[in-house]
Amino acid sequence: MTILHVFDLGDIGGLLRVVQALATGHRARGHAVYVAPVMHEDRSNHPLLRRLCDAGVSIRPVIVSPRGYAAERRRLADLCRRLRPHVVHTHGYRPDLVDAGVARTLGIPVVTTVHGFTGGGLRNRLYEWLQRRAFVRFDAVVAVSRALADQLVRDGVPGDRVVTLPNAWLPATPPLDRAAARRELGLSGEGLQVGWVGRLSHEKGPDVLLDAIGFLADLPLVASFLGDGPELPRLRDRAAALGIVERVRWHGIVDDAARVASAFDVFVLSSRTEGTPIVLFEAMAAGVPIVATRVGGVPDVLSGAEAILVPPEDPRGIADAIRATAADPRAAAARAAAARHRLESDFAAGPWLDRYEDLYHQVRRTAGRSSRITRAARRP
Numbered sequence: 001m002t003i004l005h006v007f008d009l010g011d012i013g014g015l016l017r018v019v020q021a022l023a024t025g026h027r028a029r030g031h032a033v034y035v036a037p038v039m040h041e042d043r044s045n046h047p048l049l050r051r052l053c054d055a056g057v058s059i060r061p062v063i064v065s066p067r068g069y070a071a072e073r074r075r076l077a078d079l080c081r082r083l084r085p086h087v088v089h090t091h092g093y094r095p096d097l098v099d100a101g102v103a104r105t106l107g108i109p110v111v112t113t114v115h116g117f118t119g120g121g122l123r124n125r126l127y128e129w130l131q132r133r134a135f136v137r138f139d140a141v142v143a144v145s146r147a148l149a150d151q152l153v154r155d156g157v158p159g160d161r162v163v164t165l166p167n168a169w170l171p172a173t174p175p176l177d178r179a180a181a182r183r184e185l186g187l188s189g190e191g192l193q194v195g196w197v198g199r200l201s202h203e204k205g206p207d208v209l210l211d212a213i214g215f216l217a218d219l220p221l222v223a224s225f226l227g228d229g230p231e232l233p234r235l236r237d238r239a240a241a242l243g244i245v246e247r248v249r250w251h252g253i254v255d256d257a258a259r260v261a262s263a264f265d266v267f268v269l270s271s272r273t274e275g276t277p278i279v280l281f282e283a284m285a286a287g288v289p290i291v292a293t294r295v296g297g298v299p300d301v302l303s304g305a306e307a308i309l310v311p312p313e314d315p316r317g318i319a320d321a322i323r324a325t326a327a328d329p330r331a332a333a334a335r336a337a338a339a340r341h342r343l344e345s346d347f348a349a350g351p352w353l354d355r356y357e358d359l360y361h362q363v364r365r366t367a368g369r370s371s372r373i374t375r376a377a378r379r380p
Helices: 014-028 047-054 069-083 093-105 122-137 146-154 178-185 206-214 232-242 257-263 278-286 315-327 329-346 349-367 372-378
Strands: 002-008 032-039 087-091 110-114 140-143 162-164 192-197 221-226 248-252 266-269 290-293 308-310
Touching: 002 014, 002 069, 002 093, 014 032, 014 047, 014 087, 014 278, 014 349, 032 047, 032 069, 032 093, 069 093, 087 093, 087 349, 093 110, 093 122, 110 349, 140 146, 140 349, 146 162, 178 257, 192 206, 192 257, 192 278, 192 315, 206 221, 206 232, 206 315, 221 257, 232 248, 257 278, 266 278, 266 315, 278 290, 278 329, 290 315, 290 329, 308 315, 315 329
Parallel strands: 002 032, 002 087, 087 110, 110 140, 140 162, 192 221, 192 266, 221 248, 266 290, 290 308
Antiparallel strands: none
């Protein structure tokens, strides 16, 4: 098949890791895979694009102004006419709203993967409302967790178009050993090293972990936050108000953060909402004990046998879980080993890539090929 992925090129996030895994995985299976990252300036040196290029995936950037929606549609239409993809796969609300309709107009089946909703301010909630309304016109809507699939059906997406397909783990580079990972992050070998990775935004709950640290004054603890986002100034102020500035490290965006996950004694996911978090897979692969909030697709990935799960918005619960992990390293190591085994057995990339291939074939059969692009391809 010829497959075209369209996505908004951000700095970090599980969405980009899913695009990378799908594109490189299907390219390795012999499909013609193209990616069309939508960007507002030339970012050809972006780490994701470099990795895709190294894997033989063809990159067709769509460079437009932030509000250049008409130009974006024209460029994507031209791209589809040239490439003649059998399926267009969109990721994220901008491609879902702006670009998917272009492919539909040309008679090309369209699949989207819904990675989760963040809520937040009025503007973002409006975009997400429009996105959910647009899903009724897609050939298939992939939800990365059961909870998200149920939500989509409640929101009016036809149930026969919703496919529950949790993310999978396709390792890019092996994790460093603990000492090397700590050197990479500039961490000492002393005290309890707690790790957090993600976008510094409300839905990811970095403030919840900061509040939890306030309950752990008796532990020699250092918390490392890997990532960037709009909440960083407020989080710095919060750390100062809690008197924990010396116990927090702000590392910013770390390229291929999975390599350094082994630096931590505990990995914390404190999100208020989630799909199927790729960062959990990274911690599981590195063999790090995990404390996570019981939200979205997290319970589909981990049970109490593999991690300590706590309710969202519960900093004291996270503090107690960190304390329990530090107090009983043998039990923590057993949970980490069980988590790694589950990652390898339940979230392998092969069956996941199979299911996406089957889905692409299915929407091709359903949508047919009586399209403008097919007719154009027959012209001399």
